[in-house]
Amino acid sequence: MRHRIAVVGSGPAGLTFARVLHRHGYGHAVTILERDSAPDARPPGGTLDLHAGLGQLALEKAGLTADFQALSRPEGQAMRILSPDGTVLRDWRPGPEERANPEIDRGQLRDLLLGPLDVRWGRGVTQVVPGARGGARIVFADGRQETYDLVVGADGASSRVRPAVSPVTPHYTGVTSVETSLDDVDRRHPDLARLIGDGSLAVYGVNRALVAQRNSGGHVKVYAQFRAPLDRQAADAGTETIRSSLLALFDGWAAPVLELLHHGTAFIRRPLYVLPVSHTWPHTPGVTLLGDAAHLMPPLGAGANLAMLEGAELAESLATDPDDLDDAVRAFEERMWARATRWAQLTTAGLERLVSPDPAQALALFDEVQPS
Template sequence: MNSARDPRVAVVGAGLGGLVCARVLQRHGRSVTVFERETSAAARTQGGTLDMHAGTGQAALRAAGLLDRFHTLSRPEGQEWRLLDPATATALPLQGPPADHGEDDRPEIDRGQLRGLLLESLSAGSVRWDRGVSGVTPLGEGTGRLLFGDGTSEDFDVVVGADGAWSRVRPALSDATPDYTGVAFVEAGFDDCDTRHAGLARMVGAGTMVAKAGGKALFAQRNSNGHIRAYIAFRAPENWHLAAGVDLDDTAAVRTHLLTMFDGWDESLLRLLRYNDGGFTNRPLFALPAPHTWEHVPGVTLLGDAAHLMPPLGLGANLAMLDGADLAHALLGEPTVDDAVRAYESVMLPRSAEAAKGCAEGLEHLIPSTGG
């Protein structure tokens, strides 16, 4: 068995969970290398706003020594939720999922800001950018061989797959692949909203607004810097646009199709479809089978979406970060690497199974398959 005193740790993927794992290890004097296929931290935008829950995301940030810095960047006012009547855009009482309406400590932060905070906390050179991974081969002595896209390889005492929904590490542990949930999100954005989209900004408020009916929903959420991100959600085949004869690059055609789909909704809500800045981005939702488990394989493990991809209902990023902190603490505290990975998986797998079940139920509540 490999000693956990100074193991060679590879984290595949510079997302939130992998970066938390690396940060906690470095904070306690351990070395770790993060491999990321993107060319730099600025290679792409990082998505919308996240609510950091006290018992998961914030707990991970505390373990990383970054909670105070997080609070200086976060937006407590972003916790606000509004549920509107689709026909009138008047406020309705909140009920049912999301389950955390009553939690009073889940401030929002832009995903890009949070990732930047984590990246800045790592020692120089910890992340190897433009280093795409093609797979992992578990070795007989309990280590893992990391295979790169350029044909080279490196051996580690443990390879941590933190590489998201379409993980290249997962096949070393599991044959599972994400399945389409039957729900599509179409994303739209609004810049300088308080000036250029003032009515919409007032309707959305400081946090998140949702209106839902008939198996469809409109979500809109405040981001920093005066930006609103909206999601048009509906149940449809994965390639709904092909069946509808809609070119996703044709903004006008997508807009016309969506307006037809939401015909009869209040005009103030339809502004989310009529007046967005830029085009529309199709985001079909995928999830791993729940529960997703595997037989322990020495030298390899998973965290975050690579381990438990689920619908985006406010839990994924929080769980990924807690995974990263828990795995790092196990590597710090257990006598061997294999003991550490086993201890981590014994906690993470049942936790993620329960969360995945809840997210599936939450998605059904928000976008019913019966169209109710």
């Protein structure tokens, strides 16, 4: 491959793109630029369910199916739904051969994809400038600059690459999520371990929800979601202040459910932002986007899956026709936009039902999408 390609961001989208290109023999031409100083510079996030026709298909294209199956947790597909008073409304468990959406920790997925890839850690990007005749110039945080034939923006919601092709910025959905964690749950909190089960636990109330998800190694992520005006100052509140405000918000819910908040070790407040459902941009030679940088949508399980498949498909397009870089990217973008629009519509409607004035909407949505 004659082209120099830079991937900005080492999340699932960028790593899958680079890994599939590497499998096609073009790894030497791809450089991944990541602002974090090392792979473990910050917590990698919670568990991901990889869908058979999306994330799992991307791993197949990367030649990593067997490695994924060895790491993934099919039992993590289980879902238990309670009412706020603690009544069990649904308790779905996967069959022994059910592998439609097995779970894998984000850190495990990252390490699986990293493999032999060339990642330049600690290389924060501040700006990407498309060239008049194709290609693009990257401006780094330290002032240095480099030019590439193609810059792939896979740098998430706050993308520094997106302004090179689109003036659109994410907007607040009206829903805020606060994340906390429990460690060594089976030993330290056996009652909560039994309550959560092997997969996820969800409790839906009026305009609020609590969701707990098992990760590997006895680690559990808990998400408190609620509708509220955007409060930028709340991000500076301390752990006990946030805990107290959440306990007040969920006052009256069953005591075992509230234990998820009582035992949380730290709290991270994340207002949920999205891009417009049909976000596109004028094709810009030398620059394109993947994943949240291209189509940020509510975090209902589709985002990482779409991002990985997009990365794999873009890589295959370039490998199939490496001489016509621009045409390959243009054709890919058209396919990506059509599929992403459908999923953005579904996830936007899903968030409206999961954090709703009518909690029955969340239960109905589960019944519509869950395997029988």
